[in-house]
Amino acid sequence: MADETADRAAGRDFIRDIVQADLDAGRQSAIVTRFPPEPNGFLHMGHAKSICLNFGVAEEFGGRCHLRMDDTNPTKEEQAYIDAIKRDVEWLGFTWGAHYYHASDYFEQLYDWAVHLIKAGKAYVDDQSQAEMRHSRGTLTEPGTNSPFRERPIAESLDLFQRMRAREFPNGTRVLRAKIDMASGNINLRDPVLYRILHAEHPRTGTAWCIYPSYDYAHGQSDAIEGVTHSLCTLEFEDHRPLYDWFLENLPVPSRPRQYEFARLNVTHTVLSKRVLTELVRGGHVVGWDDPRMPTLAGMRRRGVPPEAIRDFVKRVGVAKANSIVDYGMFEFSVREILNKSAQRRMAVLKPLKLVIENYPEGKVEEMVAANHPEDPAAGSRMVPFSREIYIERDDFMEHPPKKFFRLSPGKEVRLRYAYFVTCKEVVKDARGEIVELRCTYDPETRGGNTPPDGRKVQATLHWVSAAQAVEGEVRLYEHLFTRPDPDATNFADEINPNSLEVVANAKLEPAIAADNGNSPVQFERLGYFHLDQDSKPGKPVLNRTVGLRDTWAKVSGTKTPAGGTKR
């Protein structure tokens, strides 16, 4: 009972409350939402919030959600972005079925409606230059002044508008404006532009048009045409709502959608601005839109973030109207939450230190049984080769350990996971004093890593890879793209983290990794979750660390990096 209320509360927000109320009151009988991206860049985490909201609400209330490309500005939009957007929405786990649209599908209807407004004396063609319009618009505190063309005869506006469409005028020479109120406190109502002249090729309509509708003029009417009931957008459109409503009230539209606004998503140590992301790509700060450090869906996919994790994250964040910046750690939690359950376990050594077991026969190789998932017996097991010479992690040995260090040090005994207990007998150094090798002994009675008959315990279990059978691979470790939690979007270049990518050229991987299907997530025990990168070549895998494991020791020892990864 208490659980039920808690669950209900968890999946509830002011948007869903409104939808429910509309249904209960009979104002709507079926819910229709839409996700309307502009194809001028790749989708990112912020879009994921909107996608989950729009598709989620439709799903929960038995309605439908449309995917609509908001393609009203051909100077910025590309087919390649359209393709990427569709791919990413599907990857996130949503389908639009037959309801795939473009604002450009409605260009003819929008044009007819513009004519309708002109005929009704509610729109006029303005010949002012862009600068003149800017001046006459007034300021935040001063009202604007009417255009000298505002009262020109309807027939003249009609004629001019038709000639605008007929390609008679160059870019920027005239616009069609709504006749509303140049003195409105809401600047969006000071005779907003409905159409501008843009001699540009459109990805879908080609050169059929040289005048294009503005966002404000196109959006609400597109919603109305599609029968959208709830048009959900972000807070900055709040003061566009009176304009959204004005069009719907002054045009013979087939339905009456309502716009509601919610706070966009912000996450610490990253930037969710298409402008900045575009500059990161164009400026070569990242390898592309799908760089694993990018907060784009494509970047996260390449990094190994499962779509379920993004959905889980968005659900935890919730939907409200307060501006907020969510801690990146919350996102990492969701990623681990999903990956812990789905990832099979493997062993890999990133910074190898050779360990020789003196009392283990030379040339002997044993196959040790290792569970693929300790919490899921159904995942089965695999065999891992073990021999006299193995690699362990350099960080797992300290010659002069502090008190709380549980791992290997001179004279100390630890467990090698699924193998044996070993004791460190000697530290071998090179001429420069660098530790190059550890000489150890093993206890045959601990085979499989089991506690010996005398009941001896060890404080630590280490991961390892047999030297002779190790597969070499490249491992890429990531940290935040930005050093500051709240990067300045106008001056971001200085705040890019120079250490956001660390390449481990020759990591030692257990042989099973080479045989793994690249699409399945993997946990390298004690190191984190990894995902095969598209840069992999036969015999030379490249793995991205999706996220590290929670690392209490790093916190205690002070080696925790800003990105939550562990220095290895």
Add this chain to the structure above:
RNA sequence: UGGGGCGUAGCCAAGUGGUAAGGCAGCGGAUUUUGAUUCCGCCAUGCGGAGGUUCGAACCCUCCCGCCCCAGCCA
């Protein structure tokens, strides 16, 4: 100084007149062949501030403070 919004814990976020949900982070402790996972417990006498109404206020009223958005022929 015009218009539109928003302020509940370090970070998200419920709550809409009956005495502050939940999650993340953090801190304890148990279990553990991953310092992981899992499991238990702790974590706002307080809801931006000050008044007021009321038996009772985070919720209602008044004033004040702070933050965000808007002056594209971008979306």
